[in-house]
Amino acid sequence: RKESSAASDVYKRQVILRHDVDKKPGNSLAFSKLQFELGIKGVYYFRAKKCSWNETIIKDIASMGHEIGYHYENMATAKGNIEKAKDDFEMNLAQLRKIVKVSTICMHGSPLSKYDNRDIWKSVNYKKFGIIGEPYFDLNFDKTLYLTDTGLSLIHISEPTRLGMI
Secondary structure (H helix, E strand, C coil): CCHHHHHHHHHHCCCCCEEEECCCHHHHHHHHHHHHHCCCCCEEEECCCCCCCCHHHHHHHHHCCCEEEEEECHHHHCCCCHHHHHHHHHHHHHHHHCCCCEEEEEECCCCCCCCCHHHHHHCCCHHHHCCCECHHHHCCCCCCCEEECHHHCCEEECCHHHHCCC
16 A cells, blocks of 8 residues: 555544533543543533533643533523524633633533524524534534444434434
8 A cells, every 4th residue: 555545544534532521520520531541532512501511620621632612502591592592602602712722512412302402503603603613514424433322322323313313
């Protein structure tokens, strides 16, 4: 194999190790330390809820080189009011950015809500907020092996929306 071909293969195989900090941020801190010791970096998405949001833990995880993102659920918390949802998103993102750099977001599924949190982006583009990526919009699930532990079972799905995973 030519060197240039081998080099290009490196970029074809990547892992995005995503952690949703839905509850128990202390567990996420412990896991982030283990990843750090093994030289593995991940992305930790924090909700704007007391059960998830811990500024000290957020800073500690970021200090190990892990990325911090916002795990938004604004359509659910605003009960479908798009204007309230946008205001809430902007406020929560600004609060998180006071603690650490944030450049990616990831929707929280809010399974008990009738609102789809992705609907917030029907009237505004998240890139307006300096966001460079949102996995449910920016990954091509036809070309991405997507593994999730949603529902407490490890499963492979080609597109998360088809199985109601998000």
